[in-house]
Amino acid sequence: MGQKVAIAGATGAVGTELIKLLEQRNFPVTELRLLASKRSVGKKLRFKREMIAVEELTKNAFEGIDIAFFSAGASRSVEFCPAAVKSGAVVIDNSSAFRMDEGVPLVVPEVNPEAAFNHQGIIANPNCTTIQMVVALKPLHDAAVIKRVVVATYQSVSGSGASGMAELERQVAEYAAGTPLKREVYPVQIAFNVIPHVDVFLENGYTKEEMKMVNETRKIMSAPSMMVSATCVRVPVFRAHSEAINVETERKLTANEARKLLENAPGIKVKDVLEPGGYPTPHEVSESIDTWVGRIREDISVTNGIAFWVVADQLYKGAALNAIQIAELLESRRK
Numbered sequence: 001m002g003q004k005v006a007i008a009g010a011t012g013a014v015g016t017e018l019i020k021l022l023e024q025r026n027f028p029v030t031e032l033r034l035l036a037s038k039r040s041v042g043k044k045l046r047f048k049r050e051m052i053a054v055e056e057l058t059k060n061a062f063e064g065i066d067i068a069f070f071s072a073g074a075s076r077s078v079e080f081c082p083a084a085v086k087s088g089a090v091v092i093d094n095s096s097a098f099r100m101d102e103g104v105p106l107v108v109p110e111v112n113p114e115a116a117f118n119h120q121g122i123i124a125n126p127n128c129t130t131i132q133m134v135v136a137l138k139p140l141h142d143a144a145v146i147k148r149v150v151v152a153t154y155q156s157v158s159g160s161g162a163s164g165m166a167e168l169e170r171q172v173a174e175y176a177a178g179t180p181l182k183r184e185v186y187p188v189q190i191a192f193n194v195i196p197h198v199d200v201f202l203e204n205g206y207t208k209e210e211m212k213m214v215n216e217t218r219k220i221m222s223a224p225s226m227m228v229s230a231t232c233v234r235v236p237v238f239r240a241h242s243e244a245i246n247v248e249t250e251r252k253l254t255a256n257e258a259r260k261l262l263e264n265a266p267g268i269k270v271k272d273v274l275e276p277g278g279y280p281t282p283h284e285v286s287e288s289i290d291t292w293v294g295r296i297r298e299d300i301s302v303t304n305g306i307a308f309w310v311v312a313d314q315l316y317k318g319a320a321l322n323a324i325q326i327a328e329l330l331e332s333r334r335k
């Protein structure tokens with residue numbers, strides 16, 4: 001039996017990947033309803049052989065829908081997810097609106113699949129930087145218990161949505177033409193620069209993005225006392241986020257043990273050869289469904305520690321793919 005599916009935010013960076021991946025993964029869709037703002041009404045998007053007209057996101061738009069994917073920003077999720085649930089849909093929400101709410105599971109299928117079945121209508125998809133990190137932390141934590149994580153991210157502009165990509169493209173063209181670089185999305189120039197600032201600043205000196213990595217990691221991994229410190233950085237890369245991660249474990253792991261654990265973990269590909277190019281980069285990882293790990297080595301600054309490099313396509317694993325994998329999990333129990 002198929003599912004009637006809605007995508008709220010269908011015209012955005014994540015929404016368009018959701019449409020593409022539903023088709024690629026052959027998710028059993030009997031009807032696809034595409035929702036966005038008034039601005040997009042009438043625009044048509046292709047799904048399989050069909051051109052589907054975009055409709056306005058309203059509270060009545062979810063009648064008869066079984067699964068509603070939301071990727072239209074947190075305020076739209078707050079406003080419209082309850083209406084979708086009321087209509088009988090299960091919501092899989094890509095925004096930060098409900099992630100830390102008790103009673104809302106925060107799910108990465110490789111890490112805590114069982115949580116998905118404990119929902120009350122809404123399942124939250126974690127933050128993109130958190131998803132790829134916990135996929136890699138999980139096998140190490142299971143084997144040696146991670147006490148502390150220090151991470152620096154290198155986040156692509158598509159993490160800011162379609163407008164982030166447009167700003168990088170435009171600034172590169174302005175730079176090449178020798179004209180002044182205009183800023184609309186980022187506080188300083190993003191072309192040929194890096195910006196140690198993602199999301200808003202909080203009172204403790206961290207940004208909201210950095211604190212999402214702390215709190216969401218603890219929730220997904222059921223590890224409330226795991227210590228996490230993140231520095232989130234925007235880089236002029238179009239697609240796929242990279243992360244330099246150092247973990248401190250209770251039990252010692254050698255680099256070889258860590259590499260084997262990562263190689264055997266679901267959803268992970270290891271590319272770790274000590275030669276130029278023997279590591280994953282965002283360019284080659286774009287549109288890959290896997291989380292890629294490289295540069296695995298013992299952290300020489302602590303007694304029990306591993307340092308490594310993780311790259312994943314954040315529009316796929318960090319958003320659309322993870323959301324569809326959650327829907328696939330629910331499907332597996334329906335059969």
Ligand SMILES: NC(=O)c1ccc[n+]([C@@H]2O[C@H](COP(=O)([O-])OP(=O)(O)OC[C@H]3O[C@@H](n4cnc5c(N)ncnc54)[C@H](OP(=O)(O)O)[C@@H]3O)[C@@H](O)[C@H]2O)c1
Nearest residue numbers: 009011012013014036037040071072073095159161162319
């Ligand atoms: N980009 C990522 O890597 C990523 C990763 C994980 C999670 N997310 C989350 O996914 C969500 C969408 O992100 P995105 O990157 O896809 O953003 P985006 O490219 O800016 O797309 C935003 C989408 O929301 C729709 N929208 C905006 N205002 C609306 C309104 N008032 N009413 C109805 N629809 C409205 C837009 O429709 P119009 O085209 O009609 O304006 C568009 O479809 C956000 O919550 C974001 O935090 C993003």
